Amino acid sequence: MAADIVILAVLILLNGFFSLSEMAIVSSRRQRLLGLLTRQQEAGKSSTGGIELAISLNQDPSRFLSAVQIGITLVGVFAGAFGGATLAAPLGNVIGQWEMLAEYGEPIAFALVVIIITYFSLIIGELVPKRVALSNPERIAIKIARPMVAVTRALSPAVTLLSYSTESVLKAYGATGQDVVEVTEEEIKHLVEEGVATGAVESVERDIVNRVLGLGDTRVGEVMRPRTQLVWLDTEASFEENMLTIRANENQRYPVRKGPDGPTVGMVRMEDLFSNIEKATNEALFARMTAPLYVPRTSTVLKALSLLQAENKFMCFIVDEYGDIVGTLTMAEIFFAMVGDTSANASDNNTAIVQREDGSYLVDGVVSVDEVKRLLMLASLPGDNTGDVNTLAGVMLHWFERLPTEGDYFAWNGYRFEVADMDGPRVDKILIVPAQNLPIGDFLSGGADGAPSADSSLLMKDADAAKA
Numbered sequence: 001m002a003a004d005i006v007i008l009a010v011l012i013l014l015n016g017f018f019s020l021s022e023m024a025i026v027s028s029r030r031q032r033l034l035g036l037l038t039r040q041q042e043a044g045k046s047s048t049g050g051i052e053l054a055i056s057l058n059q060d061p062s063r064f065l066s067a068v069q070i071g072i073t074l075v076g077v078f079a080g081a082f083g084g085a086t087l088a089a090p091l092g093n094v095i096g097q098w099e100m101l102a103e104y105g106e107p108i109a110f111a112l113v114v115i116i117i118t119y120f121s122l123i124i125g126e127l128v129p130k131r132v133a134l135s136n137p138e139r140i141a142i143k144i145a146r147p148m149v150a151v152t153r154a155l156s157p158a159v160t161l162l163s164y165s166t167e168s169v170l171k172a173y174g175a176t177g178q179d180v181v182e183v184t185e186e187e188i189k190h191l192v193e194e195g196v197a198t199g200a201v202e203s204v205e206r207d208i209v210n211r212v213l214g215l216g217d218t219r220v221g222e223v224m225r226p227r228t229q230l231v232w233l234d235t236e237a238s239f240e241e242n243m244l245t246i247r248a249n250e251n252q253r254y255p256v257r258k259g260p261d262g263p264t265v266g267m268v269r270m271e272d273l274f275s276n277i278e279k280a281t282n283e284a285l286f287a288r289m290t291a292p293l294y295v296p297r298t299s300t301v302l303k304a305l306s307l308l309q310a311e312n313k314f315m316c317f318i319v320d321e322y323g324d325i326v327g328t329l330t331m332a333e334i335f336f337a338m339v340g341d342t343s344a345n346a347s348d349n350n351t352a353i354v355q356r357e358d359g360s361y362l363v364d365g366v367v368s369v370d371e372v373k374r375l376l377m378l379a380s381l382p383g384d385n386t387g388d389v390n391t392l393a394g395v396m397l398h399w400f401e402r403l404p405t406e407g408d409y410f411a412w413n414g415y416r417f418e419v420a421d422m423d424g425p426r427v428d429k430i431l432i433v434p435a436q437n438l439p440i441g442d443f444l445s446g447g448a449d450g451a452p453s454a455d456s457s458l459l460m461k462d463a464d465a466a467k468a
Contacts, residue, residue: 015125023133024140053145066162067152221390222368224327365393365427393427
């Protein structure tokens with residue numbers, strides 16, 4: 001009986017090996033295996049066969065899975081049959097020694113054998129091996145790759161039959177079994193979040209990854225330097241006037257136009273401006289000026305970046321549907337869009353977004369819509385899906401449909417947006433106050449579209465005038 005128990009234990013362990021192999025190969029990430037292979041090759045190690053076999057099994061697991069399933073099925077059937085045949089009778093004789101159970105000794109023994117074999121098969125043959133495989137799938141996959149390839153070859157006829165049958169059934173249902181699983185941006189973000197939770201990824205790195213992934217959806221109008229902030233050089237101005245403009249600013253790149261209201265003729269970098277500065281003429285100053293590059297305002301930052309690289313330009317002009325220049329975009333703005341503002345005054349009181357002690361925010365009107373949505377964790381803002389609203393000031397103009405005045409406000413999804421300062425016709429500062437920081441009489445709850453709810457429309461001062 002002891003020998004029979006040993007044989008059953010070996011069968012259960014063999015079942016565990018197949019389960020371990022299956023979970024390790026299926027759970028392994030191909031990129032990690034490729035990374036391990038690259039590091040081994042760079043280290044000059046020639047023993048990379050296990051890694052290469054693991055990659056091969058991971059890429060095309062059809063035959064491997066067939067071999068595993070054959071092994072698990074055969075072991076399970078044999079363990080059950082062997083245990084019932086060899087252990088049930090002796091155990092039944094032992095149980096039959098009790099007079100009250102003598103008549104039922106054999107069926108009770110058979111049931112006990114089935115329960116015991118099932119229990120150990122689940123624990124030792126399934127659950128524990130799979131948990132072990134999930135703990136470090138790549139390392140285990142490399143170790144079991146060689147024996148599993150040998151098992152697959154040994155069972156080749158049966159594996160071929162099962163693989164062919166599986167593929168036939170898949171084709172009958174319109175599937176091939178070779179579909180490539182696409183990795184989405186959301187999956188990458190979730191992986192990065194998991195890295196932050198475990199400490200493998202810094203929160204700053206997480207923010208950069210999220211911003212980079214958002215470049216394909218961010219319009220250039222949201223990150224460009226608006227026309228009102230541009231400092232122009234003028235080919236028709238005197239050399240001295242252009243030099244005064246350069247000295248009064250710290251810009252590294254300048255757009256160039258012909259006359260105060262004339263057409264755009266090009267762009268120059270600071271290092272190019274001073275290449276022939278000793279000649280003290282406009283011709284020398286603009287000798288290395290490059291032709292302008294135009295990008296529509298509706299284009300994404302990623303497309304603009306590709307265009308800048310393809311054209312070998314350092315600046316592009318952003319134009320609207322009428323062909324008018326509305327701003328410029330340089331690699332600096334793209335860099336800031338990816339990593340945030342890294343300037344020395346990023347922590348000064350002059351930052352674009354200032355959080356006050358009461359939890360409210362004082363925000364510059366030029367701050368992009370995406371930045372505000374990230375700050376407040378909002379899915380949308382008024383007008384952000386129109387393609388015409390790129391900044392918080394644009395949101396205010398879109399909502400009021402007129403030039404607002406200081407003190408005008410509206411409510412949106414738990415926040416009150418109030419015009420705090422106007423610089424002439426420009427919305428300069430906006431105060432954003434969370435609802436919980438406001439008295440009930442000073443806040444109007446906004447619905448999904450920002451419209452007042454029926455029971456709170458009287459809470460907003462001059463609500464009709466706000467949308468006039």
